Every structure is written in structure tokens, then in C-alpha cells.
Amino acid sequence: MLEIKEVVFSVPDVDAPAKGAQKTIIDRLNYTFERGRFYAITGPNGSGKTTLAKLIMGIYPLSSGSIFLDGQDITPLDITQRAQAGIAYSFQHPARFKGTTFRDLLSIAAGTEDEEKLASIVARVGICSLDFLDKAVDSRLSGGEIKKVELATTIARNPRVAIYDEPDTGIDLWTIDPMVRLLKREQETHGTTTIVVSHNRAFLAAADTLLLIKGGRIAYTGDLAGASGLLRDLSACGYGDICEGESDVRCYR
């Protein structure tokens, strides 16, 4: 299991009039992700969802607090060490590389260059074809294609904890359900603790537990049905006082 204890992440507040002021993005957050369960993290833009995911991967350093993976304190570990400890991360906006192919990335992720093994991973992921292997992961790949590459490299790690940040960005509507099924299958057959940051209802509905983050804190944990009231509130407009009508060009939403 993955335990988040009293985690704080703050950054310099450049908008504040006072010099040296800090802005808290994640505010003393505590949560335990149980092994082998499927979690969806949702919440309004800027609530701290991606930040929390990046703190777990070690991409951002904690301001304070600690993170434990299966009892081991991983707080001092860097990205590489956390990856080696079994955490994998799928970026919302994956990096593009000149000259590096999908095969290169998959080989690094899987720790093998064996053709059969790579083909079996591609087959296991199922959402991209074998001829994808020798494509360069550069600007010529479409947004959807690069997300599939990202997903495949994450799964190829056989991680204990897999974090997917907005996996459906750039993915066509017809691929979202197969993607949800794939992540569920990975969770069920490999016991992967799965954490998906998403606004997409398909992922929220597939999760065993939904976490709603607001203002850097957990505002709700439970199932989607229980969260529906809160989610409706979040989607409601907060500009009632100055509203001039939704069809007005000055609509503030």
C-alpha cells in the first residue's frame, strides 16, 4: 500500500504583494491507497490533482510530510529510485524525442530488447499495433498515438503502483472504453494499484474509490454515486452575482 502522510507542497507565490510569500498547493494531505485497488482522482482545475501524482512519483519534492510504499519510506528517493521501487507514471503531456523510437522506450521500460517479449507487451496493451514499434516518438506522432505509447511504457514496467495523469487526453472517444478495460484488466490480473487522475466519467465510474481534491485537500472519498452532488456543485457556475446570461458574450465561465 501507498501511504501519504501529512504531505505539504508549497511554491513561491509570485502574485502575493509580500516578498517570500508561499502558496500551498497540497495542504497536509493524508491518504492510504490500498494495494491492488483502482482509484480515480478528480477535482477542479488547479485543485492539486496532478501535483499530488507528481509528488508520489518524486517529480516534485515534498515541502514536508512523507510517503511510504509497502512500509518503506520513499520520501528521500528520487524519480529513478521510486521507479525501481515499483511506481510508474504516465504523463499527461508525454515527452517527445528526436531519434528515439517506441521500441527504445519500451525496451528501457521492460528491461529487455527481446523482440518476442516486446511484441507480447504490445499485444497485452492491445491499443497499438506492432508496426508502431519502430516509429520515432517525435512531433510526427499524433496526440492520441503518443498517449498510447505512454500507456504501453507504463504497463511494461509491471508496476506495483501505476499512476496515469489524464490518460484520455487526445484519445478518440472509441478508444476510451478499451483503455478503461485495459487498466481494469491490469489491476485485476497483476494486482496493480492503479491511480488515474481524470475528469472523464468513464474512469470515475470504473474506480473502486473516487478521491475528490479541492484546494489541495481531499474533499471526498467514496464511490461515484456519493460524489455526484459535489461534482455537480463543482460544475455549477460560481459567477451568479455578475451573471448576464449564459448566451451573453460576457459569460464568465
Added chain:
Amino acid sequence: MFDAIDKELLKAVADLEEVPKGAYNIRKNGKLLGREVSANIAIETNEAGTGIIVRIKPGTRNESVHIPVIVSQAGLHDVVYNTFIVGADSDVTIVAGCGIHCGSSKAQGHEGIHEFQVEKGARVKYVEKHVAMGEGKGKRALNPTTKVFLAEDAHAEMELSQLGGVDQAHRTNTAELSAGSSLLITERVMTDGAQTAVSRNEILLAGDDSKANMVSRSVIRGDSRQDFYATLDARARCFGHIECDAILMDNGMNETIPSLKARHPDAELTHEASIGKIADEQLMKLMSLGLAYDEAVNRIIQGFLK
């Protein structure tokens, strides 16, 4: 025929373990070390005795010629003029390259001036690697010049690389393209320490429907410096593209100046250029796959220069 140093250099510049198959001409310290011709590929010393003329018969297909150069003599600066006449409708590979082994404090160098006359409908792939090694402190200089003349519908692909050990390089590539011909140049250069490399490229698109694509990849480490100049001069209905990317590491410096000259209303010329450090997002991605920081850097560089 080869000593241990020769073998090491030949492996590095031409992937040769032994004498190559097919036609070859191996030059060592300014002298001929070995030559073999084939039924379709003739090699002869030029009249002035300053280099070779390689004549490839029209219609020759799937053959290759290796012309590596070894410079291992202290203080030697070797200059050679080679001409390649690639016969009409042939399809061949030419593997060149120069390896310097420096064992003293004296400067060593090589200047290969290569002229290619690629006849109508012929296709040629030219692979040139430059490497310098050895424990000596003498300056190692490699200053190649390639001049390419493409006849109608001819095609040339040139892979030019310099991946280590060369202190100073002044490269000049010029090309003239006739109607329907095409040229792809890929240049990969890595410098380190106090090394400098300058690449000047002048491509003249003279014929209708000619196409040129110039790709440059530079990795600049230590206190080294690389400058890249490329000009596409379009005099006909044509297409040309320059893509130059430089990765700066440590205190590396780079000047990149692509130049597009459209002297015909139907010319279509584009360029993209970038200079910068390795992107953090690339490093983070590879580290999230379990690589350490240095391994991630190496994999990114390897891919970039591949």
C-alpha cells in the same frame, strides 16, 4: 596487412573487421595500403597522384566501395582529392571515413576533398565517419569537403558523422541539383572539451522538381563549440528543407544560421532550428522508466545522434 591500431580505426570509421568485400581503396599515412576493384567498379590513382578516381559503371546495382583513410603517423597532414563518377541508373553505397590515431604531441590531420558526379537516374548512398583517438596531445584536425553534382533524376543520400576525438573540423558541403534529382544530407557531430567544428553547406536547387533535405544534429559538450551554416538557393520549382538541432551540455556553444533563398516563384523552402539543453520532460520520462540521470542523458544523446 593491418596492425592493431589500423584495425581499431577501420572498425570505428567503416565497421570493417577485415578487408572489405567488393571494391576498396585503403589509404594509410598518405600512401596506398590496399586496393581491389570489381567488374563494375574501377579505382585508379588520379593524374596528379593526389587521390583516386572511382568509376562506377552505368547500371551497377547493390554494390559497395569502401575507401577508408588511416592517419597514424605523427605530424602528418594528409590531403587527398577523390572523384566518384556514379554511372547512370546505378544504385551503390560508398563508405568513406577517416580515422586519426595520435600518439604524440604533434598535430595530425586529414583533408578529404570528394567530388561526386552522379549521373542520370543513379542512386548513391555515401557514408562518412570521422573519428580520432590515441593518447597523444597533438591536435587532430579533419577538414572534409564534398561537392555533389546530381544529374536529372539522380538521388544522393549522405550520412556524415563525427562522433568524438576530433579537435578541429571545418566541413564544407556543396551540391547542385538538376531537374527531378534529390539530396538528403544527415550530419551528426559531437564535440567535447575544447573542440571546435564548423559546417558550411551550400545547396543549389537548379532544376525543376528537385528536392533537398538537410538534417543536422549536434551535441556540444564541455567547452566545445559548433557552428552550422546552411543555405538553400532555389533557382527552379523545387522543394527544400533544413532541420538543425543542437543540444548544449556543460558550457557548449553553438551558432546556427539557416538561410533560404527563393529565386523562383515556385520554390518551396522551409527550415526548423532549435538549440537548447536536453528537455527536463525527456529526462523525467526516462528516469520514471528506471534509468539513472546519467543513463537517461546518454540514451537521449544516442537516440538523437542515431
